[in-house]
Amino acid sequence: MLKMLGAALVILAATLVGWYQAKQFANRPNQIRRLILALKRLETEIMYGFTPLPDALQRIADQNKEPIKSLFVVAAENxxxxxxxxxxxxxxxxxESGWGRTSMKKPEKEVMNQLSYTLGTSDRQDQIGHIVTAxxxxxxxxxxxxxEQSxxxxMCKSLGLLSGAFIVILFY
Incomplete structure (x- = not known):
């Protein structure tokens, strides 16, 4: 009986790891899309709202959900x-402080870091151009x-279950 319980727990744990990894693949494109929309709103705030950058970043944060929200909140507060x-x-x-809470990877982080070098250092038109490029x-x-998601x-969902079953088979 104890062996059956252990086997079920191993299969459950491996399956949950597979589902978690699959969720990361599903979250990444959605978070990138939300980041794109946030940057487009920032472009609008800079171009038409004549809003100071900290206020614009705070407005963008207020319009977003986590984990994108925290990126803009921290930037505005600082x-x-x-x-x-x-x-x-x-x-x-x-x-640097909030990227670990996202599902996004290094290429998106590099784009945002490149944008940070030009944001707030040039005229309105130049900033808009850099945001459009980003x-x-x-x-x-x-x-x-x-x-990647498709x-x-x-595969991650299936692999989680199958690896759990494989580990159970190895133990018996």
């Missing part, structure tokens, strides 16, 4: 007193993420 960090430093800090790069990453999501 640009305000008492820290008064530059846009680059505050956005880089927000990315959006285009993220859209290509989203397409790649959707491709290829690997179902």
């Amino acid at each position: 640009m305000n007193p008492p820290r008064n960090w530059t846009a680059q430093k505050s956005l880089e800090h927000a990315i 959006v285009r790069q993220l859209e290509s990453e989203e397409a790649a993420a959707r491709d 290829r690997y999501e179902k």
Whole structure:
């Protein structure tokens, strides 16, 4: 009886790991899409709203859900007193501190880091151009993420269950 319970727990644990990994594949394109929409809103705030960057970042954060929200909240908070960090430093800090909570990978992080170098350092038109470039790069990453999702999501679910069964077979 105890062996059966142990076998069921091993299969359950391996299956849950597979489902968690599949969920990561499913979350990545959705989070990239939300990040793209957030950057497009930031573009609108800068172009038409004439909103100061910390206020624009806070508005974008208020319109998003976690984990995208925390990236913009941290960046906005660091640009305000008492820290008064530059846009680059505050956005880089927000990315470094909050990226682990996302399902996004290194290419998306690099795009955001590249954007941080130019955000707040040039005129309005130049910033809009850099945001548009970042959006285009993220859209290509989203397409790649959707491709990965279609290829690997179902496989991870099956592999989790099968690896659990394989471990149980090895123990018996």
